[in-house]
Amino acid sequence: MQRYDMFIDGESRKPAGGEWFPTDNPYVGAPWAEIAKGGEQDVDDAVTAAHRALHTGPWAELTASARGALMRRLGDAIAADARRLAELEVRDNGKLFTEMFGQVSYVPQWFHYYGGLADKIEGTVPPMDKKGYFAYTKKEPVGVVAVITPWNSPLMLLAWKIAPALAAGCTVVIKPSEFTSASTVELVRLFHEAGLPPGVVNVVTGFGKDVGAALVGHPLVRKITFTGSDATGRHINEAAARDFKHVSLELGGKSPNIVFADADLEAAVNGAVSGIFAATGQTCIAGSRLLVQESVHDEIVGKVVDLARTARMGDPMDEHTQVGPITTPAQYAKVLDYVAIAQQEGADLALGGRAAARPECGSGWFVEPTVFTGVRNSMRIAQEEVFGPVLAVIPFKDEDEAVTLANDSRYGLGAGVWTSDIGRALRMADRIRSGTVWVNTYRAVSYLAPFGGFKDSGIGRENGISAINAYVEEKSVWINTGAPTGNPFVLR
Ligand code: NAI
Numbered sequence: 215m216q217r218y219d220m221f222i223d224g225e226s227r228k229p230a231g232g233e234w235f236p237t238d239n240p241y242v243g244a245p246w247a248e249i250a251k252g253g254e255q256d257v258d259d260a261v262t263a264a265h266r267a268l269h270t271g272p273w274a275e276l277t278a279s280a281r282g283a284l285m286r287r288l289g290d291a292i293a294a295d296a297r298r299l300a301e302l303e304v305r306d307n308g309k310l311f312t313e314m315f316g317q318v319s320y321v322p323q324w325f326h327y328y329g330g331l332a333d334k335i336e337g338t339v340p341p342m343d344k345k346g347y348f349a350y351t352k353k354e355p356v357g358v359v360a361v362i363t364p365w366n367s368p369l370m371l372l373a374w375k376i377a378p379a380l381a382a383g384c385t386v387v388i389k390p391s392e393f394t395s396a397s398t399v400e401l402v403r404l405f406h407e408a409g410l411p412p413g414v415v416n417v418v419t420g421f422g423k424d425v426g427a428a429l430v431g432h433p434l435v436r437k438i439t440f441t442g443s444d445a446t447g448r449h450i451n452e453a454a455a456r457d458f459k460h461v462s463l464e465l466g467g468k469s470p471n472i473v474f475a476d477a478d479l480e481a482a483v484n485g486a487v488s489g490i491f492a493a494t495g496q497t498c499i500a501g502s503r504l505l506v507q508e509s510v511h512d513e514i515v516g517k518v519v520d521l522a523r524t525a526r527m528g529d530p531m532d533e534h535t536q537v538g539p540i541t542t543p544a545q546y547a548k549v550l551d552y553v554a555i556a557q558q559e560g561a562d563l564a565l566g567g568r569a570a571a572r573p574e575c576g577s578g579w580f581v582e583p584t585v586f587t588g589v590r591n592s593m594r595i596a597q598e599e600v601f602g603p604v605l606a607v608i609p610f611k612d613e614d615e616a617v618t619l620a621n622d623s624r625y626g627l628g629a630g631v632w633t634s635d636i637g638r639a640l641r642m643a644d645r646i647r648s649g650t651v652w653v654n655t656y657r658a659v660s661y662l663a664p665f666g667g668f669k670d671s672g673i674g675r676e677n678g679i680s681a682i683n684a685y686v687e688e689k690s691v692w693i694n695t696g697a698p699t700g701n702p703f704v705l706r
């Protein structure tokens with residue numbers, strides 16, 4: 215079995231505790247590699263290296279333009295190896311090769327875009343209101359950043375965090391998900407082959423309660439950026455608050471995908487299916503609540519069920535496969551639990567609702583695409599994130615009711631609106647409380663467009679120019695150009 219070590223201070227590093235743990239291939243339902251089990255000592259080594267690289271040595275001395283040029287080379291290095299990295303991700307998280315290759319091939323754009331931004335992080339010269347003073351502002355790297363990532367899209371979500379962090383001049387310590395660490399270790403190795411100085415990007419693999427908690431609590435870490443569950447996000451936020459650390463949190467959702475009777479119904483059906491069955495529903499932006507206007511409810515449900523019924527399951531490496539396995543045994547159990555909960559709550563099962571026993575699914579952790587109708591928005595199946603291929607369909611009468619249902623959620627990450635009425639599209643976009651609203655499309659992301667959550671879906675935005683602000687401290691510098699020093703006992 216292949217063994218993955220950590221990467222600290224520019225070199226491959228064995229865990230101080232001398233232990234490795236297995237990581238599974240969800241399609242086979244068995245381990246395929248071993249990952250270094252990091253602990254407090256490894257975290258301290260990595261943070262110390264990152265802190266040193268932040269203040270001394272080649273990274274600290276690079277001009278912003280040179281930093282940007284280096285970042286563009288990192289992007290090129292990823293592009294050159296995208297196929298191998300995507301294959302690693304598929305082996306480790308079971309998502310489709312077509313999806314992961316698409317994502318990994320897109321990742322270089324984050325390094326090109328934020329590399330381009332590295333020398334445009336400008337300060338200001340405020341027009342002073344006091345005579346005899348000149349002031350300017352500058353933006354400095356916030357410090358060592360702890361980057362904690364989940365298993366569903368390991369490298370893409372990592373890029374969303376480390377590209378702006380590096381552009382801002384920060385150094386980072388990454389803690390990838392214990393379920394999908396291999397691609398991150400390989401990426402960091404690639405970065406060093408491409409000329410990244412030691413200590414700038416470090417990776418400590420292991421478990422959340424050991425490595426994650428130690429990173430969050432480390433006194434030299436100034437910022438934590440996290441994507442994952444709201445439970446862990448809350449924990450991190452509380453721990454970070456004790457030491458006044460900066461946090462960015464992206465915590466998933468229960469996103470409404472809203473179909474009006476005036477929509478292009480074929481497109482809406484495609485959007486509904488892509489919202490919940492693409493990526494086997496294991497995505498923070500899953501359109502897990504399908505809100506359908508009453509007059510087209512039965513037609514939409516019929517078409518969604520027909521399309522989902524024919525989805526091909528099986529080997530995620532096969533380009534014809536449409537629905538792959540669930541990444542972890544715990545997640546597999548959780549998805550099946552929610553199916554049982556929905557049935558106890560009185561929802562009607564219109565499709566699926568069980569583990570897939572198809573021969574092409576082998577011994578992998580597959581759940582049949584599942585559709586529940588007759589769902590009330592107060593049910594747990596409509597309020598809690600399942601993170602699997604389970605759709606809850608809820609009918610609505612009119613625009614007002616659609617808005618009320620959409621916003622009756624503690625989450626607010628994404629929303630889809632399907633309509634041919636531009637006025638309605640704009641009204642809905644105004645009224646829905648979520649970080650992203652897609653009109654007549656779903657599940658689109660870009661390095662250019664800010665992404666993040668309202669309410670329990672998180673704190674802060676990733677992507678776009680303003681994401682850089684999450685990785686800088688702004689400083690004001692005041693210079694007396696001739697103002698009298700005067701009375702020392704009053705504010706100047
Ligand atoms: P998680 O939120 O526990 O894990 C995410 C990352 O946080 C992993 O790297 C993990 O090791 C780390 N972590 C865990 N405990 C930590 C702690 N105390 N301090 C610091 N880091 C810690 O999520 P998990 O267990 O992988 O999945 C559970 C649920 O989370 C899923 O069922 C799904 O609902 C949700 N989820 C949401 C994602 C999103 O994109 N928003 C991604 C993955 C999962």
Ligand code: MG
Nearest residue numbers: 237238306393
């Ligand atoms: Mg795995």
